[in-house]
């Protein structure tokens with residue numbers, strides 16, 4: 001009887017232990033020895049797993065939530081696959097910060113300033129230093145063909161800037177599309193050791209309000225400010241079946257902007273690798289998708305559902321008149337003369 005009890009105990013402990021293993025989003029690759037390109041040491045860091053239970057929070061005072069009083073009734077708060085859609089008025093940043101401060105995670109931001117786009121660096125970095133994940137560790141990775149033109153900016157102590165030289169291409173579309181390849185390669189060679197989460201952002205934007213840990217999740221897409229109310233068949237998806245970015249008629253969730261997406265470093269690796277594979281196969285067939293890598297991103301996010309969606313507050317196009325449901329403009333494009341800046 002005693003033996004049976006002991007054996008039973010061992011079995012139960014095994015089962016419980018198995019189910020209590022933290023869900024991991026760690027990378028499955030083996031470390032490889034590739035010479036590092038960016039400046040600071042690239043020692044592997046602990047990959048923070050935010051799915052682990054958060055530690056005990058301090059006592060806090062805030063308005064009580066009620067199940068029969070939704071925070072907002074004018075916008076969709078959750079996707080049909082139960083991913084939250086982040087809108088002003090739906091979360092309490094103090095609670096989120098208290099949860100996340102206990103995690104020593106690092107967020108990477110990849111951005112490109114090639115050719116004339118160096119003019120956007122100052123506005124981007126200056127505003128991101130102030131409004132992007134303030135109080136949290138952020139590494140900005142700035143790819144440029146003009147490192148000497150990067151203005152010096154006093155960054156907050158928890159923020160770091162890495163300037164990475166990159167070649168330019170004669171066509172702006174190639175600069176934009178090749179970001180997928182460069183990001184994928186850098187995750188493999190460096191970033192998987194350096195950051196837990198990675199976000200890709202256009203450089204021709206500025207931040208006007210705080211963008212905090214509400215953006216952190218495994219796979220995150222931003223709903224385009226141009227197309228957030230359009231029926232799927234009039235969105236800008238690539239519909240020509242010849243392209244690897246093609247989405248068949250009758251399919252599509254939201255239209256996602258390529259200017260701001262991200263997630264865990266391993267999910268962004270999968271996304272960028274898959275999107276660039278699509279770009280490469282299209283090139284081999286003499287095809288370029290309607291909105292370049294943004295078309296491939298939209299296809300990817302249709303079949304790999306994002307775990308969190310950012311509302312158009314997180315990329316507002318300056319050309320548009322802001323309706324009432326967009327209560328804040330956190331990040332917005334800088335007006336530019338396309339003919340002048342791209343050529």
Ligand SMILES: CC(=O)N[C@H]1[C@@H](OP(=O)(O)OP(=O)(O)OC[C@H]2O[C@@H](n3ccc(=O)[nH]c3=O)[C@H](O)[C@@H]2O)O[C@H](CO)[C@H](O)[C@@H]1O
Nearest residue numbers: 112113114117172175176202203204257258259291292294
């Ligand atoms: C808001 C949004 O969804 N933006 C997307 C959209 O147009 P955009 O008009 O926003 O594209 P864009 O001109 O900003 O180019 C995308 C990014 O590529 C970089 N760049 C581009 C050209 C250049 O000469 N130098 C340079 O550095 C820079 O980081 C820029 O922000 O479509 C593009 C591809 O068609 C990209 O998918 C953009 O992410």
Ligand SMILES: [Mn+2]
Nearest residue numbers: 202203204259
């Ligand atoms: Mn842009």
